Amino acid sequence: MPRINLHQKILFAFLALAFVPLAFLAFYSASNLRQVEEYLRTSATRALDQQAAKALELRALMVADEVALFLRGIEEDLHDLSLIAPTPENYLRFQQQHRRPIWYRGGTNAEPVEVREEIPLYREIAWVAADGRERLRIDDGRVSGELRDLSDPRNTTYLSEDYFLQAARLPAGEVHVTHVTGWHVSKSEQLGAAATPEEAVEGVKYEGVVRFAMPLRDAAGDLQAVLVLSLDHRHLMAFTQHITPTDERFVLFPSYDSGNYAFMFDDEGWIITHPKFWDLRGLDREGRLVPPYTADSSAEDIEQGLIPYNLLHAAFIHPNYPVVARAVLQGRSGVVDVTNVGGSRKIMAYAPIHYAGGVYRESGVFGGITIGAELRQFHQAALETSAFIRAEMTRYMHRSWLLIVFTMIVVFVVAWRLTQGITGPLLRLTEGTRRMARGDLAARVAVSRRDEVGQLAEAFNAMAQELNHRRRRLFDSLAALRRSRTQIIRERNFKRTVLENIETGILTLDEHNRVTSLNDSARRILDLDELSGSVELLECLSAWPELTAALREALPLNPRERWARYVKLERRGRSLTLRLALVPLVLSETLGRILTVEDLTERVTMREHLERMERLASLGRLSAGIAHEIRNPLTGISLMLDDLHDRLLRNPADQVLIQRALQEIERLEGLVNELLTFATTARSTLKPGHLAPVLSDILFLVSKQCERAGVVLEQQIDADLPAFPLDAAKLKQAFLNLLTNAIDAMPGGGRLKVLADLCDGQVRVLIADSGEGIAEDRLSLIFEPFYTSKGEGTGLGLSITHNIISDHGGRIEVKSHPGQGTEFTLWFPLQAEV
Incomplete structure (x- = not known):
């Protein structure tokens, strides 16, 4: 029996192991690759559609959050307006300072142009007295001469608005917010001679408002007035009018027929922003709400566009419209399939606008944002991926068959050569492995064969190359990490510098209302020491009972709500006014708040x-x-x-x-x-002069009067006081009034002290007596004309004195305690502020 050597054994084994799997692979691949292709296409299509839906929903959520933040900002503007004196100049300035850009089409239907401009946020600003009559109204940048009685809704702009009556019932600080209100625009009014909304540049535009009204009450809770800000509807329209789900992302005016557009609806289901203005919520010319588009709407109303769109009544167009409206009212977002009035099938993402002001308090939702994408456009990425997978799989099948046939032809020849030279490559592979073990990651094995040994060598080379590549990437990552650390440290230092140098005090609170940090301004305003750890907020502010009393009301509130309060208090003989505000620490799931304190x-x-x-x-x-x-x-x-x-x-x-x-x-x-x-009294004529001679003259005049009244006169006047602009005659009159009052306040004798010096860059004059003093509740009245506590005289002396000091750009401070005397401090700037 002939002996079979190792070469033959390897050759026969190699041929058997090569041809049998190749034959099996050929038949198995043919039967299963198509199944794999179908699975890949289905999986990729589903994954891409889900990703596109999530992206569309995320964009809707972001726009909804922007609208909610925008509405809350208007409430803050209303609170700011309440601090401003109601004069035409102040309100006009307020309107001009609060502007936002809008982007719209101008020109004509034949030659449209793109216009970007900043317009005021508020179409109207009004101050309405408690009886409902407007005392001041700014309308489109002008002071209106037509002042109305808003206690009767028929006198309002849209003949049926009750925002004054609603706001008048609210407690101080709360805000009443209305629905979008405006005259309805019909289809013919918008389109005019144009065929579609995209071509209708010259048509009628929808002009509406959202009223924000807040009552102003006195300390007893009685209504003093109602402030009204009327938001221009164009700023709401700007949030959705330019959105498109295509690669452009933003357009000047969306295409309604394509289905690629966004719109906004309110908590009652009415559409309030849309490319078709006749779909918007509106009133007829008698102030009545135009009924919504329903299955019973007449053909004439539909043709004329007298059919505003309400999602809760639109199930006859597509059942998902009321589903979307109800989901938004429950605070949920999502994606649904719908068909619009024009027949476009599309995917529509929706998200709620969380806002609880005015009429939206019950639901806590202002309305919803929807972004629609035409079905074919929405699936475009998935369809392209599916076609790509099919083409690649087909090409793979062709290449696989060619490879199998070619391999079967050449495998015998290659196997012969490989069995002859298998030992050499194995030795070279072993040597390369040893070099790599010694740290030489550049080691490579040169093998030109295509058998298992060659594949092993190629795998070895690939492994060595990958290890070397990863080492280089690791070094690059370390370098990038060092750069990132430097940037983070620089940004942290910048934020710390800003935080420590602003005038507003800032205290950060954790979810348990414990103070974790505070800046230098907070320590200065509240006279606090450096924190050694986290401290409970009320304990940290224990020295300020007025502040803790206000914070006890605010801390139980929802930590994601904003809160602010003005607190008046007395410290060290001074009346202070502090503003406290609580805001969320971050807009995420992390709990915590920031407390700001402004003096x-x-x-x-x-x-x-x-x-x-x-x-x-x-x-x-x-x-x-x-x-x-x-x-x-x-x-x-x-x-x-x-x-x-x-x-x-x-x-x-x-x-x-x-x-x-x-x-x-x-x-x-x-x-x-x-x-x-x-x-x-003529305005003082100020000329540079010295105060010491003026005081000396007037003290000489009253010295005899002091002797007769048993009053000891103490003088402490710096002779080297700097000169400043003054009117000597007027100042003598002012000092005489103050000295005479001081002597009259000591009928049984006493001590009268007069001091003049330089303090804090100003000339200070102090006149103090040991007389009867003034009760605290009367201190605020002493400079009022005709007020006197002597039982005689006109009560004009201190008023005239106050006017004279004010003419010199100075001020008067008074401290007094009954039975302990009174102290008047006069401050004069070295440069007259007149």
Whole structure:
């Protein structure tokens, strides 16, 4: 029996192992590759459709969140408006400062142009008194001369609005928000001579508003007024009008016929933004809501476009429309298949706009955002992928068959050579493995054979190449990581610098309302020490009971809601006004909040000062008028009484009566003169001068009066006070009023201290007595005209003094305690602020 050597054994084994699997693979591949192809196409199509649906839904969610944030921002604008004095200038400035860009078509139907411009957010701004009558209304950038009684809805712009009545019932700080309100635009009005909405540039545009109304109440809770901001509907339209699910992402005006457009609807199912204006919620010319499009709508109404669209009544067009509306009212988002009125089949993603203001409080949803994609457009990526897979699988089948046939032809020849040279490649492969083990990742094995040994060598080379490639990528990743760390540290330092240098105090809270950090402004405003760890918020602010009382109401609220409160308090003899605000820490699932503290004392004090100056100016004008009107008849009466006195020389008793009447007339004329002095005092003429001589002159005049009253006069006047603009005569009058009042406040004697020095870059004058003092509830009245606590006099002295100091750009501060005396501090800037 012939002996079979190793070469023959390997050759026969190789041929058997090669041909049998190849034959089996040929038949098995033919029967199963088509199944694999179908599975791949189905899986890829499903995955791409799901991905596209999720992307469409995510975009709807993002737009919905933007709208919700936009609506909350309007509420904040309304609160800001409540802090502004209701004057035409202030309201016009407010309207011009609150603008947003819009993008629309201009020109003509034949030659449309693209227009981008910034327009005011609010079409109307109104201040309505408690009786419902408008006292001030800004309409499209102009002060309206037509002021209406809004307590009757028939007097409103759209003949049926009750936003004033609704807002008047709310507590202070709450906001009433209406639905979109505007005149309905019919199909013929929008299209005009155009065939489609995309071509209708010259047609009628929908003009509507959303009213935001807030009551203003006094401390007793009585209604003072209602503030109204009317949001221009064009800004709502801007959120959806330019969205398209195609690769363009944004368009000037969407194509309705394609189905690739977005629209917005409210919590009652009415569409409020849409390329077809006749689909929008609207009123007829009598202020009644136009009925929605239903299966019972007449053919004439449909043709004329008198059919606004309500999703809750649109099941006859497609059953998924009311499903979408109800899902949004339940706060859910998703994707459905629908068919629009034009017959376009499309995929529609929807998302709720979470907002709970005004009429939306019950549902907590303003409405919903939908983004539609035409069905073929939506499946385009999946269809292209499916066609690609089919073509690739077909090409793979062809290549596989060719490879199998070719392999069967050449395998014998190749097997012979491989069996002859199998030992050499194995040795080279072993050597390459050893080199790699020693760290030489560039080691390669040169093998030109195509058998299992060659494949092993190629796998080895591929492994070595991959290891080398991964090592290089690892080095690159480490370098990128170092760069990222540097950028992160730089960004962290930048944010820390900004946080520590802003004037607003910031405290970060965790989900358990514990303070985790605070900036320098918070420590300065609240006089807090550096934190050594997290501290419970109310414990951290224990020294501020007024703030903790307000925060006890706010902390139980939903941590994702915004809250703000103004708190007035007394500290170290000063009245402070602080604004507290709680905002979410981040817009994610992470819980936590930020507490901001702003010191608005100076701003509030300045506002009160300006209001008082305006009140005094009005009173001065009134006083001047009254004084002039009284003075003339007084002169006539006095002359007639003189004449009558001369005629009654033989009646001494009557003469005495007439003399007393003349004395009273002289006293009344003195009062009139003081009124004229208060009302018509010329503005001070300021010239650079020194204050010390002025004070010395006036103190010399009152020194004798102090001796007679048993008052010890203490003087401490710096001789080297810097010069500043002053009117010496007027200042002497002001100081004399203050010194005389101080002496009168010490009928039994006492101490009168007068100090003048330089403090904080200003000249300070201090006049302090040890007299009876002033009750705390009367301190705010002492500078009011005609107020006096002496039981005699006109009560104009301190008012005149206040005016004189104000003319010098200065201010007066008063401290007093009953039984402990009174201290007036006058501050004069070195440069007159007049």
